Amino acid sequence: MEGGKEKDAYTKACGIIEMDPSDLKKLGAWRGTNVRVTSKYGEVVVKAVEATQGPHPGLAYIPMGPWANSVVNPNTYSTGMPTFKGTPVEVEIAMNEPVLSSVHLVQKKCRGEA
Amino acid sequence: MSEYLIKNGFVFDPTQGIKGDKADIAVKDGKIVKSTEISSKAKTIDASGKTVMAGAVEIHAHIAGPKVNEGRNYRPEDKLFTYTPKGAGKRMAGGFSIPTTFKTGYEYARMGYTTAMEAAMPPLFARHVHEEIKDTPIIDEGAYPVFGNNWFVMEYLKNQEIENTAAYISWLLEVTKGVAIKVVNPGGTEAWGWGLNCLTIDDPVPYFDITPAEIVKGLIEANEYLGLPHSVHIHQNSLGNPGNYTVTLDTLKLAEKFKAKNKFGREQVLHSTHLQFHSYGGDNWGNFESKSKEVMDYVNTQKNITVDTGCVTLDETTTMTADGPFEHHLTELNHLKWANVDVELETAAGIVPYVYSPDIKVCEIQWAIGLEIALFTKDHMRTFITTDHPNAGPFIRYPRIIKWLMSAEARKERIDTFKHGAKMIEATHIAGIDRELTLYEIAQMTRAGPAKSLGMANLYGGLAPGMDADVVVYDFNPNTPHKPDDIEKAFSRAAYVMKTGVPVVIDGEVVNNGNKRTIWVHAKVNENPQVMRDIKDKFLRYYSVTQANYDVSKHFVPNPYVIEVDAT
């Protein structure tokens, strides 16, 4: 994260969704499968990984960065703070779609291409 | 260089004993000079029909540092509809009870104050205090580091090690760029580390095996050993509690056996601050009453004590003090928002908003006590006007306090609008006092007196040749009839203020940001390897910062005025 946001390491650390092993199984995904995460507010392709800090069936976690922010609830309830935590999402397999780097993801979203 | 002649004003200068005589004040290169020393090119300021005094000196206010800023940040409602927009050469300025740094500088200057002391600097936060001082325009400022609950001080004084205490004080003044020894609720604030307090001068401090009385005596002794410009400056135990005047007298009596030793002309060994909060009788809020007479009868007999009033102004304000347990007590009483910071090894601080309402009996009595202290005073060179800003009210109310002190009619008008006037009169002396202070006495209480108590009488508070050219002209003619409100109006917006030779206020408006200085005291002592070892050890084991990152580096004090003391 402090090593450079255009770098692969950032994508590896944050372009992921941590899921409970039982949820992965239900989805038919393996560790490292690319998945599409969709909420009321947007969608993003990230890599599914097994939660290291678990277990928590039904609960998934995209750490931070533009991947998470593509799907979070921007409602601030007039406090200035978007509702970053607790957004209901759907996860589906997206085997053939790439996980974009932070810079590319944001650029594409801003151009309306993603 | 610049020369000025302030002509034909009615001059009040206690340092020279001038009591309203018409006189001219000559200024050359930032200093007061004899009229014969300036050339014909000197710029003339016509002060005829007006009052001329030296720049006023604030001896005790909370205007810079962590708790002041927490007060600002946690009270957005204190700024609501109070802002003055930016102007030519002036930053925007806002806040009522806790103004921004810019507003602090501007408002002091507009009232004719040219020097102010921040009354409680937590050493660990000294850098923050100086950052704010740097951003406060016009006025000279200094800050008192707090010592009364400091682990080094308590450990040395437990063994009566005065020399080590003095060496530690000398070190701390230098690394924090501090001015004097401040003591707040000695021992009680350390006890607050465990949620406890010391309410008398003999309550032992948990774990440290020392009493508040021993801390105060030891620090007085160390102060005089060093010969610092100011004396020990104390906020006593049991502040704000009914019946606390006995604790106050007990503490003041500790000064009796000490004598001032310094080269600065200071005569007192103890300055007792915001005495109003410490002059309470009764044993609960129901039978709460004034004990100002008992306290001032003692103070009047003791030349080695100076005091300031801590006058209640009857405003909504923000209380803030290093007396952590007191603020917890207050929030339990008024249920308003409470902020607290305990500072490792050193001190603590608390903040609670407070509404001094003229409809509440206790507040009315507190208002009376503050004024009574000033009115019972026999020697106005030893009693100074403060509001303990912002604790008893904001400093912008000084002109109103001056009005109340100079006019029995103004006091009566105020009392007449109180909801519990009759009960208040029963519990106080104020209604029976017809004394009206003179402009000369006001000049003593706001200029010459505090400057002398600070040991800075050679610089501030007077108009004698050689002193800093801090000169104020008020649009007030003492020889013509006036209404009480004219006093308040004149002192609120000075007609002309000069700070070290630079005109900073004209017709009540700031015209120049001046050449503000930060004052600190460099007290030289003999090398003391033991104390240096103790300091190193405490940083390694108990502090959360390294010793190398504790010093306030020089660039935080860009325009210093260093007072040198040699105690070797």
Add this chain to the structure above:
Amino acid sequence: MSKSVTDVICPFCGTLCDDLEVIVSDDGKKIEDIYNACAIGAEKFMHAQAADRVKKPRMQQPDGTYKEVSYDEAVDYTAKMFHKARKPLMYGWSSTSCEAQSIGHEIAEKAGAIVDNTATVCHGTTLIAVQDVGIPSCTLGEIKNRADRIIFWGCNPCHAHPRHQSRYSIFPRGYFTNKGHKNRKMIVVDPRDSDTAKMADYHFKLEQGRDYELLSALRVALRNEPLPETVAGIPREKIIEVAEVLKSGRFGIIFFGMGVTQTLSKNHNIDNAIMLTKDLNEFTKFSIMAMRGHYNVTGSGQVLGWQFGFPYAVDLSRGFARYNPGETTSNDLLRRDEVDAIFVLGSDPGAHFPISSVRKIAKLPSVCVDPHITPTSEISKLHVPVAFVGVEVGGNCYRMDNVPIEARKVVDPPEGMLTDVEFLDRVNKRLDQLMGGKK
């Protein structure tokens, strides 16, 4: 010959460790090694040394690519943007020095800007809560020396503040805590089995979004009032047990993080946590502290505080300062199209704001001042690289407990590279010229 620089401040997180030792090459240009830092902090220092670092300002071209421009052109573009805009947003300020913040505020006054810092998406809701109910707190050394009850609520210091537990909260042996972690009971509240939660004596694995109810329940338990069978998925008996544990300590502390500030109820969660702390002070001594993220977000709040009276989201557009989160906060301003230009320094909203806000930034005249290439720099009209504060230039910073610590310079910046202070100073002067002495 290499030389060692000691007592170096780590410009990563709000823990602001000040005991790093950095080994620097003899010419003062290269960092060779770092001691005492956590992995993230060490990476921050090494990143400054990256060979592919951008060294010149870059202007976005119509096709979306970037072209190098001079610092003079960058200063001119930035000043003209401020001159033209009627309500610019100046966002970030958390990864820079107080000196830079102060010059930024001067520009903001002239431009009628809104100054907002990263608290707006981290602990802004904490600041709202503090304004509503206050905050009993302390410095980190107090915790090291006294604390025997430690709560981590919605935070995971094992990952986000790696040295927090060893330096201040769990392991150190202090004056009254000479047995280190054996003196302390640790309670973690987190819906996940985080690595921090795994170390705890008690772990409340609560339902997502029910922090407010659980905090209330602990307060009800302290007053011995009846409770429902479960609250937030936690059984009543457990809540009562933990309330007793908290009461029985001699000095307790609640640390909380974005797990509470960003969850439903937001400021109310913190408000209730503060009130729980206040309640506990009727039984023992208790404090509460926000685990601040960026190393100098606290400093931004301090400087804004003494200059304007508000800790973030300060609207100077009408020539005086106003503040109201929900209106003057970056994400509300962007969502509602309230601003007509954006200047970013010391943060990366492109990565940290919801994508709907980021799209708005991309459409506005925009300047991003950042040593790194970031998602923000790559959607801004102008990217201005600067020296790393805390590595290549010093400056004052404030730790999460508001303790001021002055960051040190360790190595020289690349030749010709401006610092934040230098760049802002030039923009300020250029803006004065453009305004012709007015405003």
Add this chain to the structure above:
Amino acid sequence: METVTLTIKNQPTLYLEADTITPDNFSGKKASEIAALHAYEGRDQVTLGKYFEVSGEGGATAEDTRIVVKGNVSRVKYIGMKMTAGEILIEDNPDMYTGAWMHGGKLTVKGNVDAFAGIGMKGGEFVIEGNAGNYLGAAYRGDWRGMQGGVIRVKGKAGSDIGYFMNGGTIIVHGNTDVHVGTHMEGGKIIIKGNAPSKVGGQMVGGEIYVYGGIDVMMPGFKYAQDEELEVDGEKGNFSLFHGDTGERHPKRKGQIVYGKLYLRN
């Protein structure tokens, strides 16, 4: 009573801050003088006349002055701020701070209001025929003195944080609300005729909250006291009374603890 009609003719590109639109400011003024009153768009000081067609003139006093605001005012803030008397009718949807710090008079909005409407309200009558945003009748940041008096009636639904730090007066919402109703409430009355999802009456010290619909999750610090037959907003109903928030401090009166009251309609 004289009527001044403001019809918006130019939309601001940013937002217009028009705290001068009150009967207090309009009284005693002709149309041309009203058009010359100041407003702000960003850092630019502008006049009302730049954005509004002004017709009619103010009455002799605020009490005798009625203002009708026509057209799309969704980018206009602060209409009716600090008004003390007279009437304002807004035919469309005004933005934030409508009727903020209102002291008296009557303010009617035909459409919806955005956040912070009626904050710090002290008196008067405020009717919103559409929906209200967040922080309706709430306190300004940091102030422990929220709504003190007056009546706010919302015919539609309301957002979160209504009646935050409320001390007096009445808020009636005919529809549903979002989370946090009457948080830190110390006095006054909130009536919700629809549902309130959760966090209702949290940290409540005093005052009354009525909920006719459902609450998904109750706060833990509310304990059932008794059922009561009451007349509320002109209609009779049977309610279950809960006392709370028991996690909060509560004053005592005549030896009895005084709780906040939460009434759920049976």
